[in-house]
Amino acid sequence: MDVLSQLLGSGVAVGMIYAVIAFGYQLTFATSRTLNFGQGEALMLGALVGLSLVGHMNYWLMLPIVMLFGAVQGAVVERVAVRPAIKSKSEFGWIMATIALGIIFKNVAENIWGHDQLPFPSPVSQTPFTVLGVHMVPMQVMVIGGALLMMLAVELFNRRSIYGKAFVATASDLDAAGLMGINTNLVITFSYALSSMTAAFAGVLVAPITLAGAEMGAVLGLKAFAVAIIGGLNSGVGVIVGGLILGIAETTTAYYISTGYKDVPGLVLLLLVLAVKPAGLFGKTVIKKV
Amino acid sequence: MLAIKELYAGYGMVQVLHGISIEVPQGKVVTLIGSNGAGKTTTMRAVSGMIKPSAGRIVLAGRDITGKPSHKIAKAGLAHSPEGRRVFPTLSVTDNLRLGAYPRLTLGRPRGDVDGDLDKVFDLFPRLRERRDQLAGTLSGGEQQMLAMGRAIMLNPEVLLLDEPSMGLAPLLVEEVFRIIRALKERGVTMLLVEQFAAAALNVADYGYVLENGSIRCHGPAEKLKNDPAVRAAYLGQAH
Numbered sequence: 001m002d003v004l005s006q007l008l009g010s011g012v013a014v015g016m017i018y019a020v021i022a023f024g025y026q027l028t029f030a031t032s033r034t035l036n037f038g039q040g041e042a043l044m045l046g047a048l049v050g051l052s053l054v055g056h057m058n059y060w061l062m063l064p065i066v067m068l069f070g071a072v073q074g075a076v077v078e079r080v081a082v083r084p085a086i087k088s089k090s091e092f093g094w095i096m097a098t099i100a101l102g103i104i105f106k107n108v109a110e111n112i113w114g115h116d117q118l119p120f121p122s123p124v125s126q127t128p129f130t131v132l133g134v135h136m137v138p139m140q141v142m143v144i145g146g147a148l149l150m151m152l153a154v155e156l157f158n159r160r161s162i163y164g165k166a167f168v169a170t171a172s173d174l175d176a177a178g179l180m181g182i183n184t185n186l187v188i189t190f191s192y193a194l195s196s197m198t199a200a201f202a203g204v205l206v207a208p209i210t211l212a213g214a215e216m217g218a219v220l221g222l223k224a225f226a227v228a229i230i231g232g233l234n235s236g237v238g239v240i241v242g243g244l245i246l247g248i249a250e251t252t253t254a255y256y257i258s259t260g261y262k263d264v265p266g267l268v269l270l271l272l273v274l275a276v277k278p279a280g281l282f283g284k285t286v287i288k289k290v
Numbered sequence: 291m292l293a294i295k296e297l298y299a300g301y302g303m304v305q306v307l308h309g310i311s312i313e314v315p316q317g318k319v320v321t322l323i324g325s326n327g328a329g330k331t332t333t334m335r336a337v338s339g340m341i342k343p344s345a346g347r348i349v350l351a352g353r354d355i356t357g358k359p360s361h362k363i364a365k366a367g368l369a370h371s372p373e374g375r376r377v378f379p380t381l382s383v384t385d386n387l388r389l390g391a392y393p394r395l396t397l398g399r400p401r402g403d404v405d406g407d408l409d410k411v412f413d414l415f416p417r418l419r420e421r422r423d424q425l426a427g428t429l430s431g432g433e434q435q436m437l438a439m440g441r442a443i444m445l446n447p448e449v450l451l452l453d454e455p456s457m458g459l460a461p462l463l464v465e466e467v468f469r470i471i472r473a474l475k476e477r478g479v480t481m482l483l484v485e486q487f488a489a490a491a492l493n494v495a496d497y498g499y500v501l502e503n504g505s506i507r508c509h510g511p512a513e514k515l516k517n518d519p520a521v522r523a524a525y526l527g528q529a530h
Contacts, residue, residue, distance in 0.1 A: 162389075165389055177389075178360035179340070180361075180389045180392045184361065
C-alpha cells in the first residue's frame, strides 16, 4: 500500500506535466487547426534557458523570464513555420515545418548546453513528506500545483477578459471573428506564444525531477501528444484525465512489471482510443456541415 | 456611404461577380435581390473582406477598403451579419453582443457607451435580454438570427450588411425580422440587405438592384422595381 501510494503520487506529478504540455497543443489547435510538433523542444529550451539563468538570479525571478522567452519562441515558430503554410493553403506543410524547426532548436541546444543531462536545482526542499498517507516530494506538489495554476490562468483569461473571448471566438469561427474586428492572424500567433510559454513553464517545473538536457523534449512532447489524442484535442478536462491515466500507468507498470515496458500501457490505450473513439475520451465529435 | 465600383470577385478559379457597381447612400436601405447563385452572398463577402476581390474598388465613408482584411474593414465601420448567422455557440448571448462592439476597442478601452448600446439592443430584442446569460448555441434559429443582427448593430456601424436575415425562419419570425429592419431604418442606419423574400425586401428598401449571374441586370427605386413586369415575373412570383 505504501509503495502504491508513492507510485500514485509520482504518477500524478508526471501526468500533470503531460497534461500541461497537451494543453499547449490544444491552444494552437483551437485557433488554427495546426499543432506545434516542436512543442517538446519548446519545453526543453525553457528548461535549459532556466538552468542558465538560475545560476545568476533568484528562482522566482527566473520563472517569468523563461515564460517570456517561451512566448517569443512560440511566436517565432508560428511566423516562420505555420503562417506560410496557412497562407499557401498547404494542408500539411506546417507538420514538416514545425518538426524541422524543432530539430533545429534541438541541435542549437546541443551546441550550447552539450549532450549531457544536467541537474536542475529544486526551489523547494527535497525531503519527502506525507499527505493523507501518500509520500510525496515537495517538487512533485509544485509540479501538480503549477500545472493546474497555469491551465486555470488561461481558462480565466478566456472567460473573463474581452481578449480571451476574442480568442474563444476565433477558435469557434475564424471568419465570423474577423467580422467582429478581431485580428485573427494575431490571435493565432498569440495562441502559439501561449502554447510555447506553457511548455517552457512545464520544462522548468519538470527539470528538477527529470534532469535537463537537449534530449528531454522529444519523449515528453510525444507522450503529451498521445495525451492530447487520448483526452481529446478540444477538451480541457480530457487532457488532465488523459495525463493522469498515462502518468499513473507508467509509474505502476515500471514498478510492478518492468521499467522496460513502462510506455506500453499508455500507448496501447492510445491505439484503443484511436480505434474506438477517435475524437478522444472527452472530445466532442465535430460533424462537418456542408 | 458605401460605393462598390466595377467589382470582380470569386472563389479560386471560379469568377462569380463580373464587374458590379452598387451605391448605398447614407441613411438609406438598399436591397440586392436575385436567384440562388447569382452572387449576392459573394458580393457581401467581398465588401466585408471575407474574400479578396480580383478587381474593382470598394469605398466606405470615403475610405478605400478594397482587399483589406475583414478586421480592418470592421474597424472602419462596416458590420456584416453573415449568411447562416455564425454566432459563437460556446459564448453567452451577452458575450456575443460585446464582441460585436470589439472593433470599438482601442487598447482595451471602448469608444462610446457600450453598456448603453447593449441595453438598446436588448430593448430592440427583448427575447435576447431574457436569455442574456444563455450560451448562444442553445438558442433557437430565430433567436440566433436576432443575436447575429444585434451583434452587428453593437458596432454602431456606418453601414450594416444583412445577408439573408430571414433564411430558415418560420413566417412569424420573418415578420419580426422585417419589423426590426424597419426599426433600424427609422433610426437612420444605412443598410445593404440581401433577401430571398424579394417582395418584402423591396417593401422596406429605398432602392434595389437585381443581380443575375454575377452582373447587375437592372436597378432603380424600390417602388419602381416592385412594379416592373420583368422583375415581378422573375422574382416576385410567390409574393402573390
